[in-house]
Amino acid sequence: MQKSPTVLVAPKNLPEPSNLMLDHAWFKRPTAVVAADLIGCYLCRRMEDGEIVRAMITETEAYLGIGDAGCHAFEGRHTPRTSVMYKEAGTIYVYLIYGLHYLLNIVTTEIGQPEAVLIRAVHIENEPIRTGAGPAKLTKYLHVDKRLNNHLLGETVGLWVENKVQDSVPVSVAKRVGIDYAGDAAHWLLRFYWTGHGSVSK
DNA sequence: CTGTAGATCTTCT
């Protein structure tokens, strides 16, 4: 009997953002703390037709800037793609990987400190458990692409995060995925996921 | 069920 964790209080699919919306200061904390804290929170997207989709975050990864060989901004690398990582906490960083997949990150910490959290998996109510099980799958479902890059989270751009409604969420830590080239940093425990949840990436 | 090819943009060698 493999039942996925039950949401104690159902997410309100209200037509408007709720007062649980996280402000930018919430993301201006140590990146690993933000990444762990995001598990159980809701990634909210206003779709083209005006409907708001609330997707519960079940997996994240922290990328720790200039000292992290797995981070795009390693050793202060500053390119057209990575410049957004140096901006203010709460800024959306979307980039194209392998020429066809968009991945969603949220910038953290201070301006000038290129750190971010990658959203790796979400669970969308009333959808198959694997619908948002992967960083590229969730962006496809939520229509997240380059248009959002460089904008602050909020109702204006149609993408924001609302706080979790559960009191305690079981969180596990593990090594990050897909950065075997990063040497030592490949072993850092910067991946966070809802323990045993069926929507966590493979 | 495991393995791998292919898609094809951005960055670095």
Add this chain to the structure above:
DNA sequence: GAAGATCTACAGG
């Protein structure tokens, strides 16, 4: 020219 913070389809055992 090569490889990447990935996913899907399909071949083979």
